[in-house]
Amino acid sequence: MKFLDVNQHLSELDEHIKVLKSYGDVFEAVEARITRVINMDGAFKGEGAKGVIYNHTHMQLPTIRSIRAFLISFSDTLEKMKANITEYEPASNGSVSENFWKNQLPKAYDRYEETLEEREATINQATAQVSHILHLGKLQTGDLYNSVDSARKHADTVLEGLYDLDQAGVELMAQVRTKMEELKATIRQVLDWNMTGGVTMKGVSIMEIGGYFANNATLHEKAPEVKVELLDLNPLVQYANDFPLRFKYDTMHSINESI
Numbered sequence: 001m002k003f004l005d006v007n008q009h010l011s012e013l014d015e016h017i018k019v020l021k022s023y024g025d026v027f028e029a030v031e032a033r034i035t036r037v038i039n040m041d042g043a044f045k046g047e048g049a050k051g052v053i054y055n056h057t058h059m060q061l062p063t064i065r066s067i068r069a070f071l072i073s074f075s076d077t078l079e080k081m082k083a084n085i086t087e088y089e090p091a092s093n094g095s096v097s098e099n100f101w102k103n104q105l106p107k108a109y110d111r112y113e114e115t116l117e118e119r120e121a122t123i124n125q126a127t128a129q130v131s132h133i134l135h136l137g138k139l140q141t142g143d144l145y146n147s148v149d150s151a152r153k154h155a156d157t158v159l160e161g162l163y164d165l166d167q168a169g170v171e172l173m174a175q176v177r178t179k180m181e182e183l184k185a186t187i188r189q190v191l192d193w194n195m196t197g198g199v200t201m202k203g204v205s206i207m208e209i210g211g212y213f214a215n216n217a218t219l220h221e222k223a224p225e226v227k228v229e230l231l232d233l234n235p236l237v238q239y240a241n242d243f244p245l246r247f248k249y250d251t252m253h254s255i256n257e258s259i
Helices: 006-039 047-088 097-131 144-199 208-217 233-240 248-258
Strands: 003-004 095-097
Touching: 003 006, 006 047, 047 144, 047 208, 047 248, 095 097, 144 208
Parallel strands: none
Antiparallel strands: 003 095
16 A cells, blocks of 8 residues: 655755765766866877777766766656645645545545435434424535535545655656666776777777667766866876776876876
8 A cells, every 4th residue: 555754755865965975976986087188188198098088088087977867867867856836735744545545534434324324214204203393404414425425535535645745756766767767888898998999998989889878878868967076286196186986096007108
């Protein structure tokens, strides 16, 4: 049975959004560092250095941007889910139980109608017995039955809204999963290229990478630009500080050997 606790659901969504935002901030900083490395293209010489710059430009940067785009999209999806919840149930402490509206309340309406019918029959019988003395007519209960019918229709509307809310959430999360699968495939492909060509991308086709990110993995296109503050430092020092990959010192060593 479905159950909506507005405060709990909104709090959980807010927490997820907060975590996604923190991850997004980290990868935004990483992208800025990668971009600064790319902007120092002319500071390094040799095939090794050229390969590293290609690695950053054509593989690392679009991968990081894909991650950022996914995190932003995921966060936006959760915001939509929050908006859907508050539109359905504006009360911050509200709750909606499928069991209550589908089972408990209809049974209560049934009992009410049964009681109403019994009392109506009793009253009409009593008034009929004294009709020769006092003409009271039959008890008019049409408005009461109409009220019950309206209440039943309201319960149906509440349930339909709950089901629509749930379905909307399912569809939104399906979109997230689709993008997540694209991101996973991208990361697997990038790891494969790194295993093949290493940080200098030896033996890896730039055209193949470019074609992949142009046709198969387009998440990176949806990432907003980041601010890149260029530092007035010695290029090699800046490179060592900005290189975001764990093998940056091995990379520096390979560059020096290539010069």
